[in-house]
Amino acid sequence: PAVIRREDYQPPDWLVPDIALDFDLDPATTRVTAVLDVVRSSAHGRPLRLDGDGQVPTKVLVDGNPHNDWRMDGDTLEIDLPGSEHRIETEVAIHPDRNTQLMGLYASGGNLCTQCEAEGFRRITFFPDRPDVLARYSVRMTADRKRFPVLLANGDPIASGDAEDGRHWAEWRDPFPKPCYLFALVAGDLSANRATFTTMSGREVQLGIWVRAADLPKTEHALAALQTAMAWDERVYGREYDLDVFNIVAVDDFNFGAMENKGLNIFNSRYILADPDTATDADYDAIAAVVAHEYFHNWSGNRVTCRDWFQLSLKEGFTVFRDQGFSADQGSAAVKRIEDVRTLRAAQFPEDAGPLAHPIRPDSYMEISNFYTATIYNKGAEVIRMMATILGPDSFRASTDLYFDRYDGTAATCDDFVRCMEFGSGIDLTQFRHWYSQAGTPRVSAALDHDAGSGRATLRLAQRTAPTPGQPDKEPFVLPLKLKLFGGETGAALSNEQLFMLDRPTADITFDGVTERPVLSINRGFSAPVIIESDRSSADLKFLSAHDDDPFARYEAMQQLMLDTLVAAVTLGRADHEPVIDAVRRTLEDPALDRAFAAEAVLLPSDSFVGDQLEMVDPEAVFRAREALRRDLGKHLAGLWRSAYANASQAGTFVYSPAAKAARRMRSVALGYIAASGAEDAADVAFAQFEAADNMTDRQGALTTLVNGKSDKRIAALDIFYNRYSGDALVLDKWFQTQALSMRDDTPQVVADLARHPDFSLANPNRARSLVGAFGVNQRAFHMAGGAGYRFLADHLIALDKLNPQTAAKLLPPLGRWRRFDPARATLMKAELERILATPGLSKDLFEQASKSLE
Ligand code: BAL
Ligand code: ZN
Incomplete structure (x- = not known):
């Protein structure tokens, strides 16, 4: 092509x-x-x-x-x-x-x-x-x-x-x-x-x-x-x-x-469609976000459109940024930021680190449908967010007004947008434009030295970005990093929050009058879409997870502590779970914390995100390490999970409000940890919740716990769920998806059987994504030794390509991650990519994805 x-x-x-x-x-x-x-x-x-x-x-x-x-x-x-x-x-x-x-x-x-x-x-x-x-x-x-x-x-x-x-x-x-x-x-x-x-x-x-x-x-x-x-x-x-x-x-x-x-x-x-019986809180949130997103396009996309498809992020990145702001204003802004960063890390960081990496304004394509990606959308939104941060709210609004006025009724470019940001603010964004032309996620190393004698702290920052396809060397990015220092003993703020522009390969920042051992809070609010590599100890991370006054940074400290623990468990074969258990205990016990935030903060990073931290992913080792930490958290904090569960269960009939959503979220999270502890009554508790639920959030939360567990009650629950909703395609998608995402040993076989279920069809994109798409992102099940998962995905992509190439091509990326796995798995994955490429009559959609994945 x-x-x-x-x-x-x-x-x-x-x-x-x-x-x-x-x-x-x-x-x-x-x-x-x-x-x-x-x-x-x-x-x-x-x-x-x-x-x-x-x-x-x-x-x-x-x-x-x-x-x-x-x-x-x-x-x-x-x-x-x-x-x-x-x-x-x-x-x-x-x-x-x-x-x-x-x-x-x-x-x-x-x-x-x-x-x-x-x-x-x-x-x-x-x-x-x-x-x-x-x-x-x-x-x-x-x-x-x-x-x-x-x-x-x-x-x-x-x-x-x-x-x-x-x-x-x-x-x-x-x-x-x-x-x-x-x-x-x-x-x-x-x-x-x-x-x-x-x-x-x-x-x-x-x-x-x-x-x-x-x-x-x-x-x-x-x-x-x-x-x-x-x-x-x-x-x-x-x-x-x-x-x-x-x-x-x-x-x-x-x-x-x-x-x-x-x-x-x-x-x-x-x-669009939602009622309490069929839609989860996440569905309700997504509906509001997508309705807003499409409506916002009336200006960012329709009144001002794109000159060519290379400018796609002009409308998509900006509109995602706009819908993120809308959603943040409807409930907990902190939880919304956590969710958005989680999405970025789950979908965009791996894309940026793999064979399909591309800048938010690509230089070339074979099939434009392949570029409706997390990079164009979600990283594109982060790039707009950084400009909004650099400009400040008033200048940013003046600049967007200028953009809409100047380009109304025309087809514009990303550069037109950036020029408006410059005119509206007087800030030179020449170097910032590298975000439009360079792919890859920058890594920022941060090391904080403290000289107690002089009261001087020095923060040494360095940025580097790994090569991506066609881009072996990178110019330094402009990274707006929000920073703050806290006293490691007193917890007092030792500095105000400052916005530091890291625009060179390295920079030192000094703080004077630092009389106490400082602890670094960096990239607060996730002010730049980068990976921070810091030398903060688990004690410092635990400290920040309890004391940081930026909710995102607090969440992030807990995540980093959990990640460090899990990576140690995988790479060294052992890890001390105590700091994580202690940090989670404090979070659960903190009465001042918003429950919606607490429920997110105590969740472990996903298998895939842990895998992304490793030189070479060992899916089984990651799974075992994560399960062991979940089990210890469940056991050691059993009383807290039980009381969190009981408190969250006191709500009356269903309402969709921030407080009620937070209670339901905490209920599902606590139930998951009760089950992870191995408690004998866990399946009974889950089944009782499943049967008594007056809403889909509680019902699906209980079903997910059962479907990840060993009890036969999962079979009864799946049957009840199927029979109750067999006429509702959107809920049946959940039935397929929950099973495809299960961490059980038998998931590959269950998924293969489900692909022969009378209700399964590749013709409907939602159904195809609910089984084939979900299975592809289930790191443990998809990568189980032997390569059956790879064959399953390739078989279904080849079949789907004949009906709907665009949807088929979107499901290919899990196979393209072969470089991240051991030689045995990599060989099997490459063989499936080659089999796809050898298929007669292949679409250019799938050809582009598969051929680039092998390069
Ligand atoms: N423009 C395609 C769908 C969306 O991003 O709104
Ligand atoms: Zn859009």
């Missing part, structure tokens, strides 16, 4: 200020007529080139006249045009019910819907499918009234009426020029939960969340989140909504989480 390079960008030869689309909708064959007003962009002689994907036009007209002098260059329609402005009409026939890729126009649950980002519009009609061609869209849809009573598109509804043969039509118009990746239509048998929102300038917007009629009661949370998000964006960023309607449609078959199409967001139903 061809490699597309950022440096080859050329502005479009032809612009399309207006397009009128006419859809004669039918799942078997839909006829699409497109009328494009095209304008030559400069004095060039090149033909008009319109992207397609597999179609040939059934008709081409130029300026109203039938035109036969066109040609196909691969999938691209080429037409020579004499003048500078023409009207081009094309007609194609497409087949939504055969569209298993779920890109373009496709059928889901009897309805028709679209997904165009990144390059799906070319599967609908011929068009210059690139984000810097912005057009005003008029859309007319005609469909059978009974099967498709609701017809929605971008923008505002204009007119509707009856057509012949039981059909009807509707017209929509979007006054805002947009790239074609934001095009959307939906035709279906849907009902709306409606509300209104009055914008800050007093305009009333009609809101609608469209779902199957039976799902309407599950849309209240999403609708409330939408209203909250609209008000938040006005208050925090000064951004007002701009159309008369804002519709969201939930569909069951969807590659992404959701899509920000102008005025018509289309969502994976898992990010």
Whole structure:
């Protein structure tokens, strides 16, 4: 496949200020007529080139006249045009019910819907499918009234009426020029939960969340989140909504989480539907975050879009940063930061350390769908966060205002954004731009010396970033590090928090008047997305885990203490558990601590994160070390876990509030430790919770504990769960996923059996991810000796690639981590990658991921 390079960008030869689309909708064959007003962009002689994907036009007209002098260059329609402005009409026939890729126009649950980002519009009609061609869209849809009573598109509804043969039509118009990746239509048998929102300038917007009629009661949370998000964006960023309607449609078959199409967001139903019986607190939180994220794109993505797909992080990193701020404002900001950093470490750090590492603004790609990554999204958000930290809140807001004003209605670049940050603040970000061009996670070593005689403390910092593919050497990054010193004996603050910019390979910072042995608190709030390597003792980490006044730093100290203990256990074969037990005891006993925070702070780092700290991952040794520490924590603190469990169980019926969420979280965490202790009644306690639960958080928490344990009660619980929810696809996903994530010895076999279960299907991305995706990130089960896990993943990727290459390619990265494992495992993993590459008819999506993983 061809490699597309950022440096080859050329502005479009032809612009399309207006397009009128006419859809004669039918799942078997839909006829699409497109009328494009095209304008030559400069004095060039090149033909008009319109992207397609597999179609040939059934008709081409130029300026109203039938035109036969066109040609196909691969999938691209080429037409020579004499003048500078023409009207081009094309007609194609497409087949939504055969569209298993779920890109373009496709059928889901009897309805028709679209997904165009990144390059799906070319599967609908011929068009210059690139984000810097912005057009005003008029859309007319005609469909059978009974099967498709609701017809929605971008923008505002204009007119509707009856057509012949039981059909009807509707017209929509979007006054805002947009790239074609934001095009959307939906035709279906849907009902709306409606509300209104009055914008800050007093305009009333009609809101609608469209779902199957039976799902309407599950849309209240999403609708409330939408209203909250609209008000938040006005208050925090000064951004007002701009159309008369804002519709969201939930569909069951969807590659992404959701899509920000102008005025018509289309969502994976898992990010809309919630009620206490079927959705966990984490689901509720994710729904609010994704609803907000897609809504925020109306400005960061739609009003200001991307010049080309290399700029993807311009909209995604910024919008993730915006949705993180929104979520932080809805509950515990500290817990939200912990969750975001956990996600970054679980998904992005390994990406940055592996064969698929790329900068947040990549230099090249074969298939852009492969670049909707944790690097573009989550690291991209961290890069925006660092600029917000460097600028301070007022300058940052002034700079985002400038950005939105200056680039409204245009397709911008990452550099345009950074320039606005510079203009708005007067700060030179020349060196900071390395964050856009260099991949890899910087490591910062921090060593603190103290001379008691002179009262001087010296902090020696050094940064280095390992080579990544194509980037053997790195320039130093600008790292905004928040620092503070505490007295190791008194716990008193010995310095104010300071923001130190580490922009050289090394730097020394001195602190005077330090009369007490200082303890270093560094990268507070996770102010830079780096790995800190410090020489802090377990006593110092224990101290910080009890005394640091930055909640993230406090959490981090506990995590580091746990990591150091687990790494020692794996590498030395022994470790002293006492400091961790003591630190966890203090956290549980501290009455001043927010329970939501405490529940996160006492959790051990994941198997994978422990593995990431090792020269070579030994999955079984990591598992054994972690289980041993869990068991000791469970046993030594048995009384505290029992009382935490009892206290957290006192809540009445379900409410979704920060306090009630914190209690449920602590309940699940405490239950996990009760089970880890080996207590004889643990399975009974879990089963009782499972049966008595009035909400999915408690039910799934209990199920997870049972499914990780040895008791046969897990089989009864799984059966009860399955029978209760067999008609609910989203809950059945949890049933598959919980088993795929189990730490039990038999998980690989259970997963192989589940892949033959009648409810398993690769055709639905959520279901594929719930089993195949979850298994791939279960470090112990996936890497069990013998390579059965690797074969399982490769078999399913090869099968899924034939249906949905984009989703298949996203599940490949666990196989690409072979360099991190012993030679026996590495050989088996590479063999599966080679088998994938040798598969005839492989998609470019999977080819790119597999071939880069072998390089
Ligand atoms: N733009 C693709 C889905 C999302 O990031 O919102
Ligand atoms: Zn997004």
